[in-house]
Amino acid sequence: MMKSVVTYYPGVNLNGNTVRLAEPFALITHHYSQLETFLAKAEDSTALQEGKAQKREKNMVHRQLESLLEFVKQPKYHSPVEEEIARNAKGLCTFRMLWYLFRPGSTVYLSRDGRLSAKVISHVNVDERILRPEAKWISPYEITLWYLDFDGRHVGRSEETVSIPAFEGERLVTSLRLFPVEYRDNADGGETKRELEELGRRWFDYLLGAQAHYNGELIGPLSRQVSVLQHRQRLGVPTFFAST
Numbered sequence: 001m002m003k004s005v006v007t008y009y010p011g012v013n014l015n016g017n018t019v020r021l022a023e024p025f026a027l028i029t030h031h032y033s034q035l036e037t038f039l040a041k042a043e044d045s046t047a048l049q050e051g052k053a054q055k056r057e058k059n060m061v062h063r064q065l066e067s068l069l070e071f072v073k074q075p076k077y078h079s080p081v082e083e084e085i086a087r088n089a090k091g092l093c094t095f096r097m098l099w100y101l102f103r104p105g106s107t108v109y110l111s112r113d114g115r116l117s118a119k120v121i122s123h124v125n126v127d128e129r130i131l132r133p134e135a136k137w138i139s140p141y142e143i144t145l146w147y148l149d150f151d152g153r154h155v156g157r158s159e160e161t162v163s164i165p166a167f168e169g170e171r172l173v174t175s176l177r178l179f180p181v182e183y184r185d186n187a188d189g190g191e192t193k194r195e196l197e198e199l200g201r202r203w204f205d206y207l208l209g210a211q212a213h214y215n216g217e218l219i220g221p222l223s224r225q226v227s228v229l230q231h232r233q234r235l236g237v238p239t240f241f242a243s244t
Helices: 026-030 032-044 052-072 075-089 095-101 181-188 191-207 223-230 237-242
Strands: 092-094 107-112 115-125 141-150 155-164 170-172 178-180
Touching: 026 032, 026 052, 026 095, 032 052, 052 075, 075 092, 075 095, 092 095, 107 181, 115 191, 178 181, 181 191
Parallel strands: none
Antiparallel strands: 092 170, 107 115, 107 178, 115 141, 141 155
């Protein structure tokens, strides 16, 4: 049932008979409205073609989901989320609620040496004490990102992990080393996005064997990323993308 709503959340195993969720229950919070909609539609469905045993099993699952949503709706979980949503609308964030900002599957900008690059969030390791006021020391967030890279022979996904240590009070979202793309895109009218998309297009066209002269960096300052200029072999990139 959870898999029918949650399509991408690598940090949580949804394939077993049980799903283990720890505080701050980010998966539920990130999909709360979708899960509520799913539950409402399920309760409205008569499913006349189903047998009694199947109906009982579904009703039990629905009751479990309803209980889970009610649990997460408790003030100690729900109130901090509502407060953070209001902050985020002003471009602000707090350390204890960064997990809400960094939803797996969302695109983020990573700042390195004054340059921005786009990555996708794979999963976020969060200290389970993050919402407990009595916890005086909280572990840094460990955020795993993925992006496409070229090793001289193949294009594939690469990963890197970014650590965000604790900070006090409120900060501008865009002052973080890592932040969701919409905060920059809304501020500059999408200029950064267009620039990176153009660099990505040049990079991809080159890998397809397009004959064009370009003198400069395609993705970033790292030698292994710029080194694509040294290779002129035609790769089966479309086949790779079709299989990922």
